[in-house]
Amino acid sequence: MRSAARQWIAITRAVSPAIAHCELTHLDRQPIDLMAARTQHQAYEETLRALGCEVLSLPADPGLPDSVFVEDTAIVFDELAVIARPGSPSRRPEIVTTAVALRPYRPLVRIAPPGSLDGGDVLRVGRTVYVGLTGRTNQAAIDQLTAALSPHDYVIRAVPVHGCLHLKSAATQVAADTILCNPRWVDPAVFAPLHVLEVDGAEPYAANGLLIDSQVLYPTTFPATRRRLEERRVAVTLVDVSELQKAEGAVTCCSLVFRAAQHEAKESG
Ligand code: CIR
Numbered sequence: 697m698r699s700a701a702r703q704w705i706a707i708t709r710a711v712s713p714a715i716a717h718c719e720l721t722h723l724d725r726q727p728i729d730l731m732a733a734r735t736q737h738q739a740y741e742e743t744l745r746a747l748g749c750e751v752l753s754l755p756a757d758p759g760l761p762d763s764v765f766v767e768d769t770a771i772v773f774d775e776l777a778v779i780a781r782p783g784s785p786s787r788r789p790e791i792v793t794t795a796v797a798l799r800p801y802r803p804l805v806r807i808a809p810p811g812s813l814d815g816g817d818v819l820r821v822g823r824t825v826y827v828g829l830t831g832r833t834n835q836a837a838i839d840q841l842t843a844a845l846s847p848h849d850y851v852i853r854a855v856p857v858h859g860c861l862h863l864k865s866a867a868t869q870v871a872a873d874t875i876l877c878n879p880r881w882v883d884p885a886v887f888a889p890l891h892v893l894e895v896d897g898a899e900p901y902a903a904n905g906l907l908i909d910s911q912v913l914y915p916t917t918f919p920a921t922r923r924r925l926e927e928r929r930v931a932v933t934l935v936d937v938s939e940l941q942k943a944e945g946a947v948t949c950c951s952l953v954f955r956a957a958q959h960e961a962k963e964s965g
Contacts, residue, residue: 702749704747705953705954708737708740709793711737711756714758715762716730717761723942736937736940739935743933743935747911754766754794757790760790762786764943766794767948769794769952771818772798777805778805781808781812782812811834812836812837813827815949819863819868819869823850825852827841830862830863831861855886859881864903865903866878867887875887876894878894899921901917904948914932914935915937915941917938
């Protein structure tokens with residue numbers, strides 16, 4: 697049953713028993729403790745509930761090592777959801793379950809070949825949609841995204857990214873007017889006129905936070921950057937995702953968070 701008080705839906709997917717076989721691009725493989733990863737993931741889901749989300753937890757799939765990282769499979773806008781075409785072929789079957797889960801909530805649009813796109817490369821800030829050009833996301837997909845979103849008054853901006861997996865490894869929104877950014881991986885100037893807060897130089901992976909209302913769900917592992925957030929009066933809620941970080945994951949990638957009742961809200965507004 698959907699609670700009337702919960703204005704957000706968060707789709708998550710339980711950690712695959714095969715996560716040890718995840719894709720890795722910028723990290724060396726280390727052992728992942730499956731039980732610890734599951735415990736951390738459940739705590740992450742609890743934190744989403746505490747922040748006002750109704751969590752729709754999809755079942756684990758032993759054949760899809762990276763399927764806990766649901767963010768890469770879709771991007772949900774108020775008007776529609778875009779089903780991604782992950783850049784890594786091993787991840788493409790993940791979209792089937794996500795599409796079924798999203799169908800009750802939004803009309804679906806799909807990225808088609810030769811486009812490839814990971815949701816981790818898409819950062820929406822108001823009506824601007826920044827899309828990372830990375831090893832996972834190509835210009836053909838950006839063109840398709842532009843065609844799908846332009847009629848809804850979004851502006852799409854392709855952003856070169858270097859040295860990390862996704863745009864949202866390098867930059868995320870942490871307040872209405874603030875982007876948290878690693879300037880070595882993405883040029884902060886692309887986000888002007890927004891304020892850019894840089895990560896601590898010793899914490900290159902610290903740019904990924906998940907903004908829900910005015911709270912940022914943020915990893916425990918980046919204390920120096922967390923202090924910078926708090927100095928800017930960003931409200932931080934900490935989660936330990938250290939086992940999932942070994943799979944090159946972060947906090948945005950473990951959920952698809954969207955407004956539950958957008959259409960009702962629109963009609964009543
Ligand atoms: C992958 O390489 O696709 C996964 N091991 C990690 C994906 C993390 N996704 C994200 O940050 N959006």
